[in-house]
Amino acid sequence: MASVESALEYLDAVKKANTSEPWRYNAFLDILKDFKSRAIDTPGVIAKVEELFAHDPHLIAGFNVFLPPDYRIVEDGQRSGPDASQALPSIETESSDDGDDGLESDGQASVGGPDGSIPLFDTAVEYVKNIKETFAEQPEVYTSFLALLHGYQQQTKSIAEVYADVCQLFASHQQLIHGFVHFLPSDQAPPASTQAELRLPQPAVHATAPLAPAAFEPTPEVMAALQSASQVFSDAERGHLATLWQASDPSLAVICAAYANDQDMDDLVDSLRRLLIYEQPAVTQSTLGRSIVTVNVCRAGWMAAVGVAVVYTGAVDAWLEASWLRLSTSEDAAARLFRLDSFEPILATVSFLVWLGMYYVLDNVLPVAMTRPFRIHRTAVSNKAWVIESTGRAQELLAYLMPLVVFDLCFQRRAGKLMAAGKCPSLWRLVGQVLSCLLVYDALFFCCHRAMHAVPALYKLHAKHHTHALQRAIETVRLTLVEQAVDVACSIVAVNVTGAHPMARMVYVPTITLLLCDLHSGYDWPFSLENVMPGAMWGGAVFHDLHHRNGRLHFGKFSKIWDRLCGTAAPS
Ligand SMILES: [Zn+2]
Ligand SMILES: [Zn+2]
Known part of the structure; x- marks a missing residue:
């Protein structure tokens, strides 16, 4: 899968190549949007792009950055790929009864706990959405939660510190504190019954054990959502986004999956902005x-x-x-x-x-x-x-x-x-x-x-x-x-x-x-x-x-x- 940078480069190239005909750039964005919302499938989007950029084979070839790995357009306009009637892979994560977390092998984004064994991806997605809704009037709380999650996954805070912060942040929302246990490695989660009284985890032997980064394999829909959302970002923000992308950041995966199917981009853009705050290097003037x-x-x-x-x-x-x-x-x-x-x-x-x-x-x-x-x-x-x-x-x-x-x-x-x-x-x-x-x-x-x-x-x-x-x-x-x-x-x-x-x-x-x-x-x-x-x-x-x-x-x-x-x- 191409990097977000090359996709953004491509968008810039489309804009520059069509300065005299700005409608082409806008039409391209509409096609992308339809692709993202699954109004058109992959063969359909290829056909539209070929038609739109018929005058410029380079732009057609460049569109590969948006395509799933199975598809590829070569410069003379030929395309390769699975049977054109094949539908796009589904973005919905199926929650399986056996607790199988083989989401990665299905090409789905995956958020892993530090030991890679937890949690179910959709549990994480639901949890994040729940927090955003619960604290709609206090957006700072949502921002702080993303900071915690990010710090946890980047290993900048120990599990004990993260859990203590979560208890403070959600002090009046016990169910959210309980929900966070899904993010903790199973050997370190305090028993649910005693958790409310304890409020803080017992210091665990493995509290400082290295946290393994989880895989992030975005679906085309997530990719397209990210592309659309990132158009409103500054160059610096795109740079930070690329850093997160390259680091396969699980918080990025959760947020993209949570809001990729929304009609408008507001929630996605807002959440990405809040996440990006924690990527900004605070070093010099x-x-x-x-x-x-x-x-x-x-x-x-x-x-x-x-x-x-x-x-x-x-x-x-x-x-x-x-x-x-x-x-x-x-x-x-x-x-x-x-x-x-x-x-x-x-x-x-x-x-x-x-x-x-x-x-x-x-x-x-x-x-x-x-x-x-x-x-x-x-x-x-x-x-x-x-x-x-x-x-x-x-x-x-x-x-x-x-x-x-x-x-x-x-x-x-x-x-x-x-x-x-x-x-x-x-x-x-x-x-x-x-x-x-x-x-x-x-x-x-x-x-x-x-x-x-x-x-x-x-x-x-x-x-x-x-x-x-x-x-x-x-x-x-x-x-x-x-x-x-x-x-x-x-x-x-x-x-x-x-x-x-x-x-x-x-x-x-x-x-x-x-x-x-x-x-x-x-x-x-x-x-x-x-x-x-x-x-x-x-x-x-x-x-x-x-x-x-x-x-x-x-x-x-x-x-x-x-x-x-x-x-x-x-x-x-
Ligand atoms: Zn301090
Ligand atoms: Zn201070």
Whole structure:
């Protein structure tokens, strides 16, 4: 069977050869559509193509890419093939009572479980359709499921991780959790009766056993559906599609089979788009089509800002010292707030609300056309999802910060610390202290994060954060209570270990909350640190997005140092 690339090349060739007679290209698409919907059979489609392209034997010969292996047109117009009266092979997969999964030998697409023994292809197809219908109002859930399935089949996540993610994703739909057992190797599926209570699989001995790729032998109908659908895709998307095709991706097979017979292509196109998100290599700005000129302009902007700070260092130092004196001694409202024991938790809460509000406006208020060019994934972005899924997040945000406030109210201690703090550091010392806090936080978080992915029992605490593969700023606070505590503890340790001055801590809090929101925002701004910093040592949103999709790479949030040292950075 020809590759999807050669079929797409052929389509381009047809278009180019008929620029003066565009009706021919349209007529060809109609013939393809009829072929796809089985309104005409293979000998019929050959006859029509020969008639349409009678003036161009090359185009007739090129049509072979669409034909089943048994058929072939040679350049002088002859054709070979089985008896012309033979009907096309049926696309419907027959489910056989003996559980025979010999679908591959029938020329049918096959989705195999990791050990190649499961499941029945139509079970998988029905399951995927069921999820799309169940979550019609929450397309993000369907996208995330495809991500899980894809990650599972690409071996980027262990079976325990995948199953934990499925339990989180379908928390309120037990039957979908049960249904997923069909995708698990039989020796690792928890017994159906205990599964609901367990919620998570017992760590299995074979949890990291290699997953064998399943065969993908598309029928002509699936092939034709794919051809028609891919016409609306960009070149980059076609490239990713070709990658999936060449890798015989079982998710691709399931989706094509699920929607190949639909009258319109909407479901197929939509599902393919959602699947393709996980093929986009999230590596450099160049993959996002980011112009190097734009990045250099942003870089120059940052350098200019640093230059201005250098020129006015003396003035800024004097202003910092005066501000510190006022905040630590004056009786005005701002100074009294600054000296409150709960000042830092309050600052963190307000910062989160401000930054989340900013990203909310970007995602939901500004025209999509304006923000989409800066999105890491420019397709399948539903702004609505932000609103639906933000329900209940206010409580999560409060739960994130409440313990700190309570702690501060119980242990009065800030006054003494402020007294002992001494002079305000100079501008560059202060910047150095803030950077040190960020780096220490990052190193601590890296260790905790890696442990959470490595130990199945700990992953249960982290799975919630991995439920949704497509990122929005609100995902920053999608954490279990334990994770929230770990995250805050990393920050507290960082500011204390580095001995940061209260003024530096006051800068650190809004800075780290902004970076955390940006990390999950799904945006790749040309002025982001990861784009403007030389040496590619800063991770940021693009790489954290990769972590959310993949689960085995990029455990660091900000710096890439630890991932480079531990071999968990994406190959560049
Ligand atoms: Zn995250
Ligand atoms: Zn993670």
